[in-house]
Amino acid sequence: MSERARTGHEAVPGNSEGHRGLASGAAVIQSYLQTLPTTPGVYRMLNQRGDALYVGKAHQLRKRVATYASPSKLPIRLQRMIAETRSMEFVTTHTEVEALLLESNLIKKLRPRYNVLLRDDKTFPHILITGDHDFAQLMKHRGARKREGRYFGPFASAGAVNRTIAALQRAFLLRNCSDSIFRSRTRPCLQFHIKRCSAPCVGRISQEDYAALVGEAHEFLTGHSGKVQARLAQRMEEASDALEFEVAGRIRDRIRALTQVQAHQDINLSGLDDADVIALHQEGGQSCVQVFFFRGGRNYGNRAYFPSHDRHLEPEAVLSAFVGQFYDNKPPPRIVLLSHALAEHELIAEALSTRAERKVQLLTPRRGDKRKPVEHATANAREALGRRLAESTTHRRALDALAKRLDLDNAPARIEVYDNSHIQGSNAIGAMIVSGPDGLMKNAYRKFNIKTVGAGGDAEAGDDYAMMREVLTRRFTRALKEDPDRSEGNWPDLVVVDGGRGQLGIAEEVFAELGIDDVHLLGVAKGPDRNAGRERFYVPDGGGFTLPPRDPLLYFIQRLRDEAHRFAITTHRAKRAREITASPLDEIEGVGAKRKKALLLHFGSARNVARAGLADLEAVGGISKAVAEKIYGHFHIDQ
Numbered sequence: 001m002s003e004r005a006r007t008g009h010e011a012v013p014g015n016s017e018g019h020r021g022l023a024s025g026a027a028v029i030q031s032y033l034q035t036l037p038t039t040p041g042v043y044r045m046l047n048q049r050g051d052a053l054y055v056g057k058a059h060q061l062r063k064r065v066a067t068y069a070s071p072s073k074l075p076i077r078l079q080r081m082i083a084e085t086r087s088m089e090f091v092t093t094h095t096e097v098e099a100l101l102l103e104s105n106l107i108k109k110l111r112p113r114y115n116v117l118l119r120d121d122k123t124f125p126h127i128l129i130t131g132d133h134d135f136a137q138l139m140k141h142r143g144a145r146k147r148e149g150r151y152f153g154p155f156a157s158a159g160a161v162n163r164t165i166a167a168l169q170r171a172f173l174l175r176n177c178s179d180s181i182f183r184s185r186t187r188p189c190l191q192f193h194i195k196r197c198s199a200p201c202v203g204r205i206s207q208e209d210y211a212a213l214v215g216e217a218h219e220f221l222t223g224h225s226g227k228v229q230a231r232l233a234q235r236m237e238e239a240s241d242a243l244e245f246e247v248a249g250r251i252r253d254r255i256r257a258l259t260q261v262q263a264h265q266d267i268n269l270s271g272l273d274d275a276d277v278i279a280l281h282q283e284g285g286q287s288c289v290q291v292f293f294f295r296g297g298r299n300y301g302n303r304a305y306f307p308s309h310d311r312h313l314e315p316e317a318v319l320s321a322f323v324g325q326f327y328d329n330k331p332p333p334r335i336v337l338l339s340h341a342l343a344e345h346e347l348i349a350e351a352l353s354t355r356a357e358r359k360v361q362l363l364t365p366r367r368g369d370k371r372k373p374v375e376h377a378t379a380n381a382r383e384a385l386g387r388r389l390a391e392s393t394t395h396r397r398a399l400d401a402l403a404k405r406l407d408l409d410n411a412p413a414r415i416e417v418y419d420n421s422h423i424q425g426s427n428a429i430g431a432m433i434v435s436g437p438d439g440l441m442k443n444a445y446r447k448f449n450i451k452t453v454g455a456g457g458d459a460e461a462g463d464d465y466a467m468m469r470e471v472l473t474r475r476f477t478r479a480l481k482e483d484p485d486r487s488e489g490n491w492p493d494l495v496v497v498d499g500g501r502g503q504l505g506i507a508e509e510v511f512a513e514l515g516i517d518d519v520h521l522l523g524v525a526k527g528p529d530r531n532a533g534r535e536r537f538y539v540p541d542g543g544g545f546t547l548p549p550r551d552p553l554l555y556f557i558q559r560l561r562d563e564a565h566r567f568a569i570t571t572h573r574a575k576r577a578r579e580i581t582a583s584p585l586d587e588i589e590g591v592g593a594k595r596k597k598a599l600l601l602h603f604g605s606a607r608n609v610a611r612a613g614l615a616d617l618e619a620v621g622g623i624s625k626a627v628a629e630k631i632y633g634h635f636h637i638d639q
Helices: 018-030 061-069 076-084 096-110 158-172 179-184 207-221 225-241 245-263 315-326 345-356 371-405 464-482 501-514 552-580 593-603 606-611 614-618 625-635
Strands: 002-006 041-046 052-058 087-092 126-130 138-141 149-152 275-283 286-295 298-305 335-338 361-363 415-423 426-436 446-449 494-498 520-525 536-538
Touching: 018 061, 018 076, 018 087, 041 061, 041 096, 052 061, 052 076, 052 096, 061 087, 096 315, 096 345, 126 158, 126 207, 138 158, 149 207, 158 207, 158 245, 179 593, 207 225, 225 245, 275 315, 275 371, 286 315, 286 371, 298 371, 315 335, 315 345, 335 371, 345 361, 371 552, 415 464, 415 552, 426 464, 426 552, 446 464, 446 552, 464 501, 494 501, 494 552, 501 520, 593 606, 606 625, 614 625
Parallel strands: 275 335, 335 361, 415 494, 494 520
Antiparallel strands: 002 087, 041 052, 041 087, 126 138, 126 149, 275 286, 286 298, 415 426, 426 446, 520 536
């Protein structure tokens, strides 16, 4: 793979809009054609600042890029993209499959505005039964598979994993404690007493018998639950016939736990062990993609996605882009059932097979048993998109009403709401939440650790005005530095501060100092006795006003204010919890997590570490003489 880049076209004359902008963009693209190879590769279109507008792949780079040099026959969306293009970058690859894999990776990394974008692509949780210990641990896992063991999943949510692990503990009595806790136990823990663990840590079960439980858990999770339950039922009968009723009762509880796991699998996939079902529904220029996970023939849950794309894009193109990005950071199963045939079906199948290092089939069933789960997923996509469109319509009405009430030219595309949280000035946090045309934009939320208030700061503890001044100053000083021409879409149209006339005055002062005069302000003061529904609203150069108790606009502003308050409180509590649980060892330079753990396991507490002699510290594994002297000196600075 090789990369070539040319970025010398920033000075191309012409406006970024209209005919001149389109002509100049086409000229930029045309200038590359003579030197482009006819090999596979990936191309990137860049704007004036060098940001990626679009990432595409091609079987023949020159031929594909040439289509953009004559933009008159292209859709309006692509014409806008070409008008903004000021340079291009290229990566040549050996095969088109390699180009497709690179394209998906770059789209997720660069998030170009003219590509179909998968907005939420977090890794999914798995269940891990470790294989690097004589007594395997049952645990939830997310991320890279670095630890030895068997991984089962993916599950659609952490809640689904937690419920399954709890049931598996009752069914197979496997430990979920860490290896360090396992080594330090001298008597059974609570998990043993509530019949969720067989207590291998204190020898209540032999290694051989525990390995048999691990084997049964593997068997159950790989789709052979019937065999496991049949054996347990037989053993329960044998125990009952032998009048060992307590043993029979324990086996009965295990069978019930297995039944509970299966009860959550509301739809099963007959004839297929491992498969993903991906279905798309389009309406109103938007798309919803539902993904169902089936492993071992059982449903491990589903998740809805709402990819961002041009409203005129065909379902096949949207689903093709979705599949490529979705499996960029996770292994695909052997079979993927789809509601629509992909635009480049065979190429994507080959790319997924290359990534998985085994054959992956992409099927679009039209009838039979395989069609039923696709129809079920499609129905879920239709319902989820319907709910989203209804919520979006209500949200947009509220934005229009807000614009009308505040006499704005247009409905605000971005609203930022600010709040503070602290306890008498300690652990002070500033919070910013963001709302856009489609609702809350949680990936844009920001928290601010207050620096100028309380100990070490210029302002007194509990000074809410100083906190708000610091937060707004930091936020908009950075915005002026990083995006002075307001072209990135990260500038708000409206800023809402939680507070009355005083907090609004602080916001006005900050904006005046920074020379910002194109952002609207709104202050929200709590009603008498802090009653919800009696809030008073303030705007610059105007008096306060109230809204009728049942006004939808009032509810809308309340929801924004309450979300900012929730985010501030949650962030403050997390900071306070970290401070409470902080250890004196955290302050010692050179003592990281591993050394801290070794010291605590050896001495039992940070207090005992502080009391330890130099020779005692040197005796701890992983603590060198130099580090021991540093630790000893930290706690005996006056000696």
